[in-house]
Amino acid sequence: MTLKKHITAVALTTALAATATVASAQSEEPIQFGLCFDLSKSYTFVTPQVAQAAQDLAMYVNDNGGIEGHPIEIIVRDHGNEPQRGVECYEQLKRDGVFIFNFMSTPVTNAVLPRAMNDENILMQSFVGRGDAVDGEVFEWVFPVGPTYWQQAANDVAFIKEQLDGDLSDAKIGFIYLDYPFGQEPIEILRTLSEREGFELELYPVPLPGSDQSGAWSSIRRDQPDYVISWLLASGHVVASKEMRRNRFPIDRYIAVNWFNEVDIANIGAEEATGILRGTNVAGGQEVPLVRLMLDTYYADGNGSGPESLVRDVYYNTGLAMYSTAFEAARIAVAEDGWPLTPESMKNAYESLSGFDGDGVMAPVTVTPEDHGGGGKTRIEQWDGEAWVPLTDWSADYLDIVWEVIKESSESFSVE
Amino acid sequence: MFYRLSGVHHANYVSDSRIFKVPADRNLAVFVLLFGLAAPFIVPSLYLNSYMLPWLIWTAAALGLNLVTGWAGQLHLGYAAVMAVGAYASIHAARFGIPWEFALIIGGLASSVIGSLFAFAALRVKGLYLALTTLAMQFVMDWVLTHSPAITGGSHASLQSPTLALLGQDITSDTGYYYVAFGWCVLVTIFMLNLKRTGLGRALVAVREKDFAAAILGVNSFYYKILAFATSSFIAGVSGALLVATFFFLAAPEQFSVAVSIQVLAMVIVGGLGSIIGSYMGVALILLVPGIVNGLVSGSSQSLGMQINVETLAHIPNAVYGALIVIILLIEPLGLGKLYGNIRDYLMVWPFDQLRK
Structure with missing residues (x-):
């Protein structure tokens, strides 16, 4: 009798334990x-x-x-x-x-x-x-x-407009970009904006990988744009900073795309980079x-998942x-x-x-x-020699124009 | 023992110019063919659609490059550009409403025309100069693609491929895609196997060995070089189109960049110039091994519980893969095809050949 009880008890416990394991495994499913x-x-x-x-x-x-x-x-x-x-x-x-x-x-x-x-x-x-x-x-x-890159470029233009006291009619904006789809993407939106706001748009294509920009910056020196918006990647900004110095273009008139981090700043030189601008949707530092x-x-x-140096990076x-x-x-x-x-x-x-x-x-x-981008807000930050200082609040401008371009482009896509 | 040679006599030219002179080779080919046909039923779908399918299409493409580089001896560094021409031409044709059968042929012909146009200019030079000229063709193509939204499909440069349909049948399943790729690869392979036996193939080999010696023999080397370029470009064009239609589903310029050209050339060289089975092996090594090694390394590091930085983890397979190519080319400079040939020769009359020594 006692043996039978014993067996029942063991069996019950096992069964209970098994159920418990299943339950906990279910709640721990990753x-x-x-x-x-x-x-x-x-x-x-x-x-x-x-x-x-x-x-x-x-x-x-x-x-x-x-x-x-x-x-x-x-x-x-x-x-x-x-x-x-x-x-x-x-x-x-x-x-x-x-x-x-x-x-x-x-x-x-x-x-x-x-x-x-x-x-x-x-x-x-x-x-x-x-x-x-x-x-x-x-x-x-x-x-x-x-x-999107379209929205980001539009926000950059809005910032320039604000800096030039709300009037772009006799402004000149330069756009320096890597001459392949990444860099070419904002051109259409900038053209539309130049028509609406009346500013003059100058395009400066740079061949991949962006290490030779001397031709582009010679033209920039000749054209004297008020601001230069830059769609270059990583080391492209470093080369641009050298060219800016050579061509006496003020570095605080250079608005980089969001792909510009602490490594690039270090390569330019923290002191040297003082004043450079960056459009971004992520707070740095x-x-x-x-x-x-x-x-x-x-x-x-x-106990981090990797080296701490990577944490000190806007990416x-x-x-x-x-x-x-x-x-x-x-x-x-x-x-x-x-x-x-x-x-x-x-x-x-x-x-x-x-x-x-x-x-x-x-x-x-x-x-x-409708909008999977979440509004497309960005801000302009400036490097003060030690850290990025936000110059504007998070905002998104020219939404109508940007969405027109988005719709025009997306309507040609269909799932087959 | 493995290759029964007893009773195999070639008493006339027809029998001597058979594709498979030894029955064992034919049996192996038949076995592989049957395996290929049965693959969708025995191979798990992951391996079918992300390993075997690209492998077959790239093999067809590599065979095309092997025709011009391995058989005709002309170094070609712009092969991906030719594939791009075919891919874009067929997709535009298909989007225009032309049935896929014709769209594919249009793609092939467009590639053929552009490929041989370049050959006209390029064939005034030889060797390394030809390599550079074809490389220039690649860059011209890249530039044209990134600067003509009309071809590449808007500012994002990605062009969707319409649903593939052959013989009035919409193809949408993994199995369907696989059979299309398989069929094309078999077609190209049969063409290449027969090429060896034709006057064209012999003329190409003559041109490869010494073009002016070939000219003295009455082989018009310029004509045959153009022919080689045109044929290989046709294969490239259709392969490029099928790659997009069955695997990527949309075409983007990066899929046909200079890196891809070099990759295809690497497939042909590692596989063995002028070797058909080598092309299959070379493609497998260059295309599939990085992914497989990557899986192995990350799997083993996980099971061993090692805490490796993700970046280091990504570079180890690259090092292993690079070392593998170096080792293979050190062991057999003529490529994987020759390595297979060596083993086959060793086993040909095994064990009697070995007894004699």
């Missing part, structure tokens, strides 16, 4: 984010920082109970900026159950876009890929939260609450901006629609983000089913 990045070729100036930011932020969320109890899993893979390997990474992670992807490369994002749209998986593509993807009515599954939090929680005792803040938005969306999705998280609930949650700014790490974004 939320997976696929990061197929170019960590070995062209985009290495930004991807390590973004990946590290994503890992740090995920670690912080997991240490604080995860998203409604579910831990976040960050899966990082290299695709070497080759579209074929990007597709391979997508197909592989898709089969592992990942449905939130980020490729951080324009060629790869373009190659994967038709598949992601077809499979109805979430594609994060801030700053890369086609700009018209902010049109949420066409690109339902693509979330390029942040400004380490005094941003989220960055401070990461530094204090993990890096103070050497780390960019990574925090992208992933704080994504995690917030995931949190809303699980809170509203419950577990399991699906692409559908994630999409709805993204589209319900309102005035979210990641505790000051970026411009507040309000994502809607």
Whole structure:
């Protein structure tokens, strides 16, 4: 009798334990984010920082109970900026159950876009890929939260207008750009704006990779534009700063695109770069609450996901901006629609983000089913020799013109 | 033992110019063909659509380059540009409403015309000078693509491909795409296998070995060089179009950049100049091994619980992959095709050949 009781008790406990394990396993099912990045070729100036930011932020969320109890899993893979390997990474992670992807490369994002749209998986593509993807009515599954290059250029023009006392009618704006799609993208919007505002637009194409700009800057010296907007990448800004000095162009009239970080400043020389301007949607520096939090929680005792030097870089803040938005969306999705998280609930949650700014790490974004970009706000910051000082508040201007261009471009896209 | 040679006699020219002189080779080819046909039913879909499909299309393309570089001996550094011409021509044709069958042929012909136009200019020079001229062609093409939104599809430079449809059948499944790629690769392979046996193939080899010696023999080397360029460009054009239609679904200039040209040339050289099976192996090595090594390295570091920086993790496979190419070319400078040939020769009359030594 006692033996029988004993066996029953053991069996019961086992059964209970088994149920408990199942229950806990269910609540611990992770939320997976696929990061197929170019960590070995062209985009290495930004991807390590973004990946590290994503890992740090995920670690912080997991240490604080995860998203409604579910831990976040960050899966990082290299695709070497080759579209074929990007597709391979997508197909592989898709089969592992990942449905939130980020490729951080324009060629790869373009190659994967038709598949992601077809499979109805979430594609994060801030700053890369086609700009018209902010049109949420066409690109339902693509979330390029942040400004398009069109919007950013328009905001730059709005800033110049403000500096020139609200009148651009006899202003001259130069546009120096890398002569391939990345650099050519804002031209159309600048032309439209020049017609509306009456300023003179001068174009200065620079051949890839942007190390030879002498011809362009000679023309700039001749034309004497009031401001120069620059769509160059990384070292292109360093070359430009040398040319500005050679051609006596004031460096505080140079507005760089958002791809301009601390490494480039160091290469120009912190002192030398004083006065240079940058358009951005992400707050730079380490005094941003989220960055401070990461530094204090993990890096103070050497527990970060990577070297601390990468944290002291605006692209780390960019990574925090992208992933704080994504995690917030995931949190809303699980809170509203419950577990399991699906692409559908994630999409709805993204589209319900309102005035979210990641505790000051970026411009507040309000994502809607129509506008997946979140409003496209940016600001102009100036380097004062030690840090970036914001000159304006977060704002987005000329929305009508920008959206006209977006609509015109997106209507030619259709999923087959 | 593996290759039964007993009873294999070639008593006349027809029998001696067979594609497969040894039955074992034919059996192997038939086996591979059957495996290829059955692949969608036995290979997991991940491997089918992200490894085998691009592998087959790139093999067809590499065979085209092998025709001009391996057979005719003309170094070509602008092959991706020729593929781009085909891809854009077919997609525009298909978007215009022309059935895909014709669109593909239009793409091939457009590539052929542009490829041979360049050849006309390029063939006044030889060797390294020809390499540079073809490289220039690549840059001209790149420039044209990034500066003509009408061709590349607006300011984002990405042009969507309409749904592929062949013989009145819409092709939308992974299996369908695979069979299209497989069919094209088989076609090109059969063409290349037969090329060896034709007057054209022999003329190309003569031109490769010494073009003026060929001229003395009555082979018009200029004509054959142009022909080689035109044919290889046709293959490139159709392959480029199929690559977009079955794999990328939209065309962007980066898919046909100078890096891709160099990659295809690497496929041909690592595989072996003038070797068909080598092209298959070379493409597998250059195209697929980086991804596979990457998966292996990240998988093993995960299972070993090593805390490796993501950046370091991404560079280790590149180092392994680079070392692999160097080692292969050190062991056998004539490429993977020759490596296979060596093994085959060793086993040809095994073990009797070895007994004698």
